Amino acid sequence: MQAIRTRGDLLVCIWPDYFAISYRNPRNGEMEGLDIDMARMLAARLDVRLVFFETNFGEFMDRLEDGSCDIAMMAVGVTPARALRVAFTKPYMASAVYAVTTRTNTRIQTWRDIDQPGTVVAVAAGTVMEPLMRETLRNAEVMVVAPPRTREGEILSGRADVFMSDFPYTRRMVLMHDWAQVIAPPDRFGDTLYAYALPRGDQAWLNEVNAFLERTRLDGSLARAAERHGLAGILLP
Secondary structure (H helix, E strand, O other): OHHHHHHOEEEEEEOOEEOOOEEEOOOOOOEEOHHHHHHHHHHHHHOOEEEEEEOOOOOHHHHHHOOOOOEEEEEEEOOHHHHOOEEEOOOOEEEOOEEEEEOOOOOOOOHHHOOOOOOEEEEEOOOOHHHHHHHHOOOOEEEEEOOOOOHHHHHHHOOOOEEEEOHHHHHHHHHHOOOEEEEOOHHHOOOEEEEEEEEOOOHHHHHHHHHHHHHHHHHOHHHHHHHHOOOHHHEOO
């Protein structure tokens, strides 16, 4: 907290490709999404300037540890492995894992069709989907996709048959790509809590962000932001 106030800046890690969460709109270059709105509200609460630091799920913990960011506000999935390296706020959203394939894919029409010999399942490097699919798939092959490659690019090239993501990202696919088909999982497969991630060992900073989250819940600003970006359905009560 003292470092933030001394600098006069709040350094926020984001992933700029995360639709409805922390997304750079290609039409105007502006950042938009639930966590962009929340970051602006947090900076206003602290009365400091907001600075976004662009990263991804494979690197954001390194950036928190090396001081590049004060906080990651990019709907970070809470996992035991990540909790060994970063501190998590109270969760504010939850999402199951969904599959995306093409509308012309005649082999994969239901969830049962995915884990079959010869199927290639793409996951983004560093996301919760990577260990989840490694642990649960018995017959299909896991393809880990790291930037600058994209999961949708692997699908369209034919190198992968399907990719796994969450509600916000798969919502983007059906809104922006007429080729995309989303397959919902049974029984909320891979259901994951989302929170903000902070450097470990700073209880005062964690308390401050948790107090901010509670305030936004009580005054309705979190709910309004979630509604604005189409995420009300995965917001926690």
